[in-house]
Amino acid sequence: MGLTAIEKVLARTSGKDVVRPGDIAVCRPDMVVQADLFFSVAGSWHRPKKIFDADRVVQLFDHAVPAPSIKDAAGMVEARRFAKEFKLKNTFDVGVHGISHVIAAEHRLARPGELLVCSDSHTCASGAFNCAGRGVGLTDLLQALTKGLVWYPVSPTIRYEIKGSSLPPVVSGKDVFFHIAHTYGAHTAHSVEFGGEGLRALDMSARRTISTMCAELGAEFAMFECDDITMEFMKNAPKGAPTRPIVPANPDKDADYADVRTVDLADVEPYVILPHSVPKNGARLSVFDRKVPINQAFVGSCANGQIEDLRVVAKVLKGRKVAADVRFIITPGSQAIYLQAAREGLLETIVEAGAVVTNSTCGACYGGHMGLVGPGEVCITASTRNFKGRMGSSEAEIYMGSPATVAASAVAGIITDPRTLWR
């Protein structure tokens, strides 16, 4: 019996020929990424006396930047001290910052066939690049960056065979994910693999959104097969990116899956996800007949703070105004995306429409330091998560949609099918 893509990475990094569901793989990470949160949560950070490899430990700031409190600022002072002490090769301080998974993508730190460790639950984002990543905790991260060791239970894998030659108009990668979440529900204690001829219709942006969102299914790892689109993306590496040879991890033909499910892209429509969870909690907008007025709309996060998402927002907003009584917040995923959006004139379109563009940070997605929602308010968001209290008050309601759906809703003032405003 062959191996899935994820099993191949776990086998290689744990020094085994084979790992099987039920095993615990004790692995050596290829890359370890840590962010600011570690330093601001009291009692979490114990100064390392040694680290496993200064070229493979990345220090960046994303959850709360620039520092919104003295505590956060002090945490960053300590983070910079740490990075200097151990002469870390890759540091992304304020100015060249971005959300960890976006930085890992832009700087090609998430690489095909490799294992990336990061203490953020959306680390499955790296699966878009055929790189195994699964959110771990702060203590796991401390262990990974000192000992170069991280353990994972090997989980059974569900494979999605993607079919179809293109996405229907206005339908995005986010809707593909919603379609899977709505159709199949939670994937607790399972990993997810995406493959099939339809992958060609999913660009890297769509793959990144889908892979990132798998955390909301309770999945362990998420992983796309490595294809020409992946390798093309890896070719355009910026200076300083790792140069070791790329060894993709594609599944064996006789790999053992818990289930194989086919998703036909032609069947996917824009969805809305209802408060306060994602699995089996959505509706196709074509049959969603409730009038839901909104107070806030948000597009951002590791899932939807990409340049492609900002382009969609600007396309919907062009020549229109955000509805009265609606706040529309857009947060680019990184400084590089912010700059690109400025160059393309997207920021001008967005601000002209009465929306707010913020500095790149996790920001409103996790309700930590800005763009929070108040009691009784309704928000529609193209970000990662809609738990009760996630984006501020636990008395608020968070709906989820694609960037197009969120932008259309911001214009209409109620949750809206973006196809009605598309042109």
Add this chain to the structure above:
Amino acid sequence: MAEKLELTHTGRVWKFGDQINTDLIMPAWSFRLTEVERNKAAFGAIRPGWADLVKPGDIIIGGQNFGLGSGRPIGSVLRGCGIVGLAAESINGLALRNCVNFSLPGIDCPGISAAFEEGDIARIDYISGTVENVTRGKTLKGKPLEKLLAEIVLAGGVIPMLVREGYIESEPTEAGSE
């Protein structure tokens, strides 16, 4: 480490439903508080005042996908509240790491929600995977805790292990307070 591991708890049960997420256990607004204040915020959105009612040695019985969500250190919060053990219909993978790493063991045990009322006494044997409702005289078979994970729990969690092995300083470095 001893060949034969032993890891059991007997304690009073707090019962929670399905899909209990990390943000309910440790809301983002509590990140910058002291550990004591942060622990007080646990479950505040759905059970205000819960942290004041918990006694050291209590146990949580959860539903499906307990602890889904983010990588925040929920094990530290639950431990800090006095919770010593966890059994649920299913425990989210990241949540289990974040509990075990803080020496808070947990096991999956299908059928457990129906077998317990809040306040019952539970006896959990994590190594064999059995959960007994001492109050009602009923025993369920769950999934044993993996040996490596049980060893982390018995060692007091990852931080003490790394301290003993000389990888990190023994005391945390605190960011400045406001």
